[in-house]
Amino acid sequence: MKLIFLLFLGIHGVTAVTHSLKYFYTASSGVSGFPEYVSVGLVDDVQISHCDSITKRNVPKQDWMTAATAEDPQYWDRNTQTCVGNQQSFKAGVQILKQRFNQTGGIHLYQEMVGCEWDDETGEVKGFNQYGYDGDDLVVFDLKTTSWVAPKQQGVITKHKWDKNKANTDYWISYLSQICPEWLKKYVAYGKSSLQRTELPSVSLLQKSASSPVSCHATGFYPNGADLFWRRDGDEIHEGVVKGEVLPNNDGTFQMSADLKLSDTPEEWGRYECVFQLSGVKDDLITKLEKRRLRGNGSGSDFPVAAVVGVLVGILVLAGVVAGGVFYWKKGNHGFKRTNTSDTSSSSREDPDSKKEDNEKQTMMGANC
Template sequence: MKLIIFLICAHLVYSEFHTMITYTEISGKTTAGTPEFSAVTTLDDQQIDYYDGNTMELIPRKDWMKEFALKSKELWKDYSDIRQKLQQIYKLNITVLMQLNQSHGLRSYQRVYGCDWDNETKDSHGFDRHNYDGQDFISLDLKKFTYITPVKQAEPIVQKWNNDRTELELLKQYFGRGCFYWLNKFLRLSKATIEKADPPKVSLLQKNPDSPVECHVTGFLFRNTIISWRKNGQAMSDKLESRDTLPNEDGTFQRTVALYVHPDEWMKDQYTCVVEHKSLTESIQKILTEDEIKRNRPGLYVPVIKAVVVLIVLFVIWKCRN
């Protein structure tokens, strides 16, 4: 096994807690067109680079990551080469695992490793986990720097990895310094872009007067952005439905929170949709009023179609009688 340092995920640039994670996966058998190996880098749930066994190319997904790739061409090429080598290593690993487990068909091998850091308490720790078919398989005890496993079939692999003292020393260096170096570097690179980003856009939507009012927010950078409704300035916990957070093509997110309140109520009390996140200088608020609501306006084609259908029916009846 070789130490590969790549795929970094920094969690919440504006929070006090940060996490850097590496995700890789290889499948023992794939369908046509599906890559056997893939590696994705995310920054607070946003993809910043991507690699797979079909393209054989490391692709930056964010503008600041593209700048980093251009300024560090040799390093970027090394990262791409590392992924190609890692693909071969994992291909061998999953072949061995399938033989040990006497399994066939679609099988997957994943590795997740990285470190987290609390900027306030200065606490930090690393993690290194290997999964087979989504189940815990092997993990690295970073206190003793030895591999452990809950699976009997993995014991020969654990013994082999624990005997590789050179590799364990490299891992010790990575989790001692390297992991936190890259975590802070990517945090700095991304922070400049985040500070220049436009604020999210908030719209109040309603299909018809009897439908719930939906607070639709799009263009926010962080998946954990808080979107809520307030009644007369007080947070609400009922009569709400929060929809799934969806990605936009530009790497931002969108989400809708529906308010199930009759018009008589929100005309009597003040209801406000509030968007909050530490990256925003202040919360974004949209007060629910009749003027702020955007509704679907039915076109003239509906009554026209009904009129045409009635004429056709009358024509058919007249034809049959004559």
């Protein structure tokens, strides 16, 4: 299992911005000191809300999210009610899945990730709803075929149940293609000054020892739609290059690295350069590979521990928003998939015809397996 939940865009010069709204719901069993249920909302991978079974309150995590109450004074109260109501459904789901997997004890997680992406230039919208258990995909909604897919045998029961529930399917079609994008656009407008800012990173070239790869490390950039790659004689290279994922810093910015395994002599290093591209920024940030720029070269005694610690902190922030509530996720062949399991009927969610369209309500319309 891999602690992960951020999606990122490799842009290679593209300046259009794809915004995203994602909700993560996690029920846990056997995890000491961790809430039995946690829900987290993110806009453009910035946390906007948090609720758990200990605090029993859904609260804003960004100042600009208080704008939601200006339009709807009951917004946070209503979402709190939804959060509290969903705890039992997810908790029951864990027990059902433990039975399906013939488990009696241990640590188990049942998760759901639901949301949408919106390209503010083309207007294209993509919706997703994925469930998983213990880091593996369980059930995924295919918006194109309007049916559920079960990557694991234990999810087939749920697939058949939900495929037969036309009202639930109609709800998800509506939510993922219309309601979710509408809320996403609202949230982007609320946080425009923050979400649509751009911050360039500081870039360092790191090498632990003379035989180690050279790591190009960019940190402090925003938004997370970025790319980092190596060029040789002006051409991008892939052989000998290992690109890392975009990770969050604890100040709301992001970081990433690209490692280059060198076979050339130091005299030829000048042919290489590390290129950083950021969504919405026209000019590339180019760092030439020069021996004098390397930090940590040779014995490794001056290797920048602070940079390594920063990466570890980013991973911890990524992993869990653990205080904010995040979870085991797996990157499968079809993208980032989340685990969620619950065998009570999905009809326990709010009536799809209800006029309530707030964020948390929508995402919970199918949590029961």
